[in-house]
Amino acid sequence: MSGVIDGGVIDVHAHWLPPELFDLPPGAPYGPMRDRDGELYLGEIPLSIETRAMSDVRAIHDDMRAGGVGVRVLSAPPFAFPVAGPATGYVTAYNEALGALVADAGGTLAGLGMVSFDDPAETSAQLESLAAAPGIAGAAIPPLVAGASLDRGALLHVLTEAERLGLAVLVHPMQLPRPEWGDHYLANLIGNPVETATAVAALLLGGVKERLPRLRICFVHGGGCAPGLLGRWEHGWRTRADVRRSSARPPRETFRELYFDTVTHDAGQLRLLAAHAGADAVVCGSDYPFDMAQQDPVGFATGAGLDAEALTGNARTFLHGDGS
Template sequence: MAVTGDIHAGIVDVHAHWLPRELFALPPGGSLAGMNERDGELFLGDLPLSFPAAAMSDVGRLVADTARAGLGVRAISAPPFAFPVHAPAEADDYVASYNERLAEAVASADGALVGLGLVRLDDVDAARREMTRLAAAERVAGVAVPPLVGGRSYGEGVMREVLGVAAELDLAVLVHPTQSPRPEWKDHYLANLIGNPVETTTAVASMLLSGVMETLPDLRICFVHGGGCAPSLLGRWEHGWRTRAEVGRGSSRPPAESFSLLYFDTVTHDPEVLRLLRARASRDRILCGSDYPFDMAQPDPARFPVDNGIDAATLEANGRAFLGLGSRS
C-alpha cells in the first residue's frame, strides 16, 4: 500500500540513517561492539564515528538538519551494522523494537520523515509477518536490507522470496552495504572505500543476471552510492550475457533492460560518475541520497544532483514514486 499521512513537499532524500539510543547495543550475534556516546560523540565500540550521537538518534535534530540541507523529506533507515544478519532467529525482538520506534519517530516528525524498517532475510514467514506490520504503519514506506548475507544475494533462495513479499505488499526496498571486512582491505578505510561499492555491485549483478526484475517487474528497489561500480560494468555484463551461456541462462533479456528498472541514489562524490549513472539508468529512477549523518555522506545532497543536471522537481517526483508517497497535488 502507498504511504498515508501528509508528507512535506520538496526534494526527497531516500538514504539517511537513524537509530534510537535504546537500541545502540545492536542485534545479537555480531562481531561489532555496540554503539555508545562519549562527550556527545558517537562511537562504535572504541571506533569514533566522527559525528554527534544526537545526529543518529534525535528526531528533532534530524528534522532540523533535513530542513537545513534544503530537503523536503528524508527516508530514515537503520545504520547497516544494525541489520539482523548474524543471528537472525535471536534478533526478532530487536527488529520489532526498531520498527515500533521507527513508526513512532516518523509519526512525530510532522511529515518531514518517512521510515524504512528492518527485516530478517533468512525466514520468509518471519519476514512476511514483520513486513505486513510495516505496511500498515502510516509513514513507513518499506525496508532497508544488506546486499549480501553469508555470501548470497538476491538471485535465489529466501532473499529472493523476501523481495517477492516486498513487491506483493507494495513496499520499497533500499539496499545498503555493510562494509564487510577482507584482509586486503584492512588499511586506508578500504573496507568502505572499495568494499561498499563492490558489495552493491555484486547485488546488482545478482538481480540482473538471475532475472529478478523479469519476475518482479513492480518491485521498487534502490541501490545506494550510485549503484557502486555497476554503471561502469554494465557493458561488460552485456557482452558476457551475449557470449557466454552461463551468464545468460538466468535471464531472458539483456542486463541493460533490467538495469533500467532499478533505482539508484546520487551519493557518488563525483560529477563524472553521476553523469555516467544518468547515461545508464532511467531518468525516473535516480533518487537524491545523502548517507546522513556519516562522514562519507554527500555534503550538500540537494545541490549536488541539481548542479549536475537533475532538476529538483524530478528528484522530488522520483523520490515520491520510489517511496510510494503518491504525486504531490
Template sequence: MTMHPGPIDIHAHWLPRELFCLAPGTPLPPLRDHRGQLHLGELPLSIDTEAMSDIARILADTETAGLGARVLSAPPFAFPVADHDCVDDFVGTFNDTLHQVCRDSAGRLAGLGLVSLHDPAAARKQMEAVAGSEVIRGIAVPPLLAGTSLDAEPMREILGIAAELDLAVLVHPMQLPRPEWGSHYLANLIGNPVETATAAAALVLGGVLEDLPRLRICLVHGGGCAPALVGRWEHGWRQRADVRQGGGRPPRETFSALWFDTLTHDVAALELLIAHADAGRLMCGSDHPFDMGTHDPLALPHAAGIDDAALEQNARTFLGLDTGETHD
C-alpha cells in the first residue's frame, strides 16, 4: 500500500450508515441521525453524523488537520461483544465496506477491521482475509470481554493469530457503565483510562508480550492510567510472587514493547508516557470525531517535541508499511 506522505492519525472512527443498527446482540440502542447529529437511541453524542459516516467529510477533516492520512476503525459501541449467530455477517459487511472506502481514497485512508471476538476460528478466517488486503492493516478490539482482559481466552488466542499474520492491533475502551461513574461523564473521563490500563496490565503482567514478541499492539488515549502505574506494577512484581507468575520480565522493560497514541489531553501526561515508552512506538491519534477527540491532533506531540517525520515513520512501522521510503 502507498500511503499519502505526512503524519498518520492512527486513531479515528468510521461506521457506514447501513451498520447503524450496531452488532447483533448488543444491549445498546441503534444509532440514528437526528437533524444532522448522531444519537445513540435518544442519547445525543455531540457528533455530526457525516463526520462518522461520510468519507468525503472525513477526508476533508483529515486535510484540515494537516495530516497525510488517517487509519479508520469502528467506534467502540460497534464492537461485536455479544456472542451471537449473526456476528460474522456484521463483521464481514464492515470489513468489506472498509476495504472499499480505503482502496478508493488515493492513499489517504487505511483501516483496522473487526473480528468475531467470541470465536477464534471465525476470527482467524476474518484476519486471513484482512491479511490479504493491502489497505486494511490490522484489527481493532476492546480491552475487556465478558469480564476478562487480553491475557485470557478468547482474546489471547485472537492476539496470537494477529501476531502470526503480522497484523496490527488497536485496543479501544468501551466506556463501560458503573454506578459510581453515573454522573459527570465519569464513565468516559475515568472509565476509559481505567479500561485501557487494565488491558496494559494484562499484556505486561500476563506474559502476553513475552509469548508474542511479534505482536504490534497500540493502546489509545496515551495508555490511559497505565504510564502513572508502571512504577507501582514494578514494585508489586518485585515484592509478590502472584504478580510475577505471569511472566519473567519486569514491567518497566515489558511496557516498552507497547505502542501508544499521543492523545493525552495534557503535555505533562504525554511527557510521562514518553518517559516510560519506546520513542519509536508513539503515534498521532485524534479520536475523530468524538467529543473527547481533537481537531488538531498534531499540537500535543509537537508540544512534547515529537515531530511529523517521527509520527509518520512510527505509524508506518506499526501498520507494517515500513519500506524505508522517505519523502522530501
C-alpha cells in the first residue's frame, strides 16, 4: 500500500456505508438507517454519531490524521450484513461502491467487501470478484448465519473459498438482541464480545484452522471474551472427548495462528491478548465511526506496550499474506 498519511499505522477495523445503501438489505433486524438533523439512527436507535462520519471521505481522512492512521481498511457496519436471505443486488452495489472509493483514495483506504450467504455458488462468485478488485483485501463476515458459526454451513464455505483465493477475512459481531440484554446497551457491551468468543471457539474446537491452514482471519474487539476463556477451553479440550472430537490440536496452539485487533478499551486486556496470541498476531483497529470506537487507536496500542511498526507489519501480512 502506498500513499499513507504521515506514515501512520494501518487500521484494519473501520466502517463505511454509502447513503444510497442506508435502507440495508432485506430482513435487517433493526430497520433502515436514517439521517435525523445530521445524526445517524438505526431504525429508532440513535447511533451517537454524525451521519457524515459513516460515508464522507473527508471525515474519514480527518479522523485518520488525528489518530495517526496511515491506511484505513473499510468494511460495512455489521447491521448491513445480508443474513436474512437473498441480497445479491445489495452486495454487488456495496462492493462496487467500496471498490470505487478505494480506487480514488490514493492508497490511503483499502477495503473488505461483503458477501451473501443463501447460495454457495453466488458466494463463491462474489469472493472471486473481490479477489480481482484492486485495493480489496478480502471480506468482512458475521460470526453467525442461520444458527451456525464458522465451523459449518455458509460461513465455513466462505472461509474455505477465502483460503483458496488468498483473501483475508474479518469477523465482526452483529449485536444480536436477547431479552436479558435489553437495557444498559448490554447487547453491545456483553453481546458483541460473547458473539466473537463463540466464533473463535467454533473455529478452534471445530478444527477449521487445521483444515484451512493458509486462512488469514481476524477477530475484532480483541477477540471479545476469548482471551479470558482460553484456559477454560484448553482444560475442556484436554479432559473431555466431545470437546476435542473435531480438533487434533489444543486451542492454545491454534489461537496463535489467528489475528486480533486492539479494540479492547483496557490495556491489561490488550496485554493478555498479546501474551496469548503473540505480538505478531495483533493488528491496530479503531471501530470508526461508532461511539464504542477506540478514539486514539495508535496511542492506546503503543501505551499498552505494542510497537506501531510491528502493528503495521502484522496488518500487511493479515491483509496480503506476504506482508506487501
